[in-house]
Amino acid sequence: MTGLLNIVADPATFATVLRVMTPLLIAALGILISDRAGVFNLGMEGMMLTGALVGVLVSAWTGSAWLGLLAAVVAGGLMGALMAFAVNTLGANLIITGIAMNLAASSGTTLGLFFATGDKGMSGALKSGVMPSIDLPLLGSIPVIGPFVSGHNVLTYGALLAVPLVSLMMARTAFGLRIRAVGVDPKAAATVGISVKLIQLKALILSGVLGGMAGAYLSMGYVSWFAQDMTAGRGFIAIAIEVMGMGTAWGTLAATVVIAIAETLAITMQTLGLPNELMQMIPYVVPIVILTIWTARGRAKRAALK
Helix, strand or coil: CHHHHHHHHCHHHHHHHHHHHHHHHHHHHHHHHHHHCCCCCCCHHHHHHHHHHHHHHHHHHHCCHHHHHHHHHHHHHHHHHHHHHHHHHCCCCHHHHHHHHHHHHHHHHHHHHHHHHCCCCECCCCCCCCCCEECCCCHHHCCCCHHHHCCEEHHHHHHHHHHHHHHHHHHHCHHHHHHHHHHHCHHHHHHCCCCHHHHHHHHHHHHHHHHHHHHHHHHHHHCCCCECCCCCCHHHHHHHHHHHCCCCHHHHHHHHHHHHHHHHHHHHHHHHCCCHHHHHHHHHHHHHHHHHHHHHHHHHHHHHHC
């Protein structure tokens, strides 16, 4: 018990929570934006995977991690635009399109990695860039608190900053209001002059941009290389997080923290001698349990109103 408390109180554990939650939060916010526009981004896993590879390749070729990040978000945005084109122009099914993009990204990134490095497993042969960490000059010098809040990756701070920005965008800007209007009733939105397809296109592009950023963090922040299928289901976990967050940016942040703590505990508790396979199940079991409880409570409330 004492060992577990020491782990929880360790600043390194807090840093691990932030490191785990960063890609999940960025991706979940992207899914939130597209979901509120009525085009649920089931292809987030593929967008993250593509961003992860493109970021590594471009940063290795240019010698700049920032150019790698830029290329990753552009690649994610293009995938979002492709998804909007398939759904709104070609009339493809939204769910099937998302699944197809995930499968295509899994195979395509493996092929791209092979062409670039001759290796189908990981990009260890490439000297790719790494996004820098930031030491906060004032907060970092505060005793006890400083080690917890300073010295984290720049994209971690970006992910935390994105929460209030997305919240304000959805509630206070004309674009956010149009997204919400289109998601609630596209026909009514069209009658007042809102271009439903254009709003959904922009929402999916923005969702893809965030997906590419989340992927770039995985390969240039979480680690410093790309590996085959390295997203490991994080895009799907981000979908569960967005549902758990009930359509709000702050709710999404809260849900992400819960999942990140669960995954961090799964990582740290392996050092206590618990079965590795059991610990690896925790990040996937927690959202299932929470969503089951949430669904059951919703059904109970609806039944009580009848």
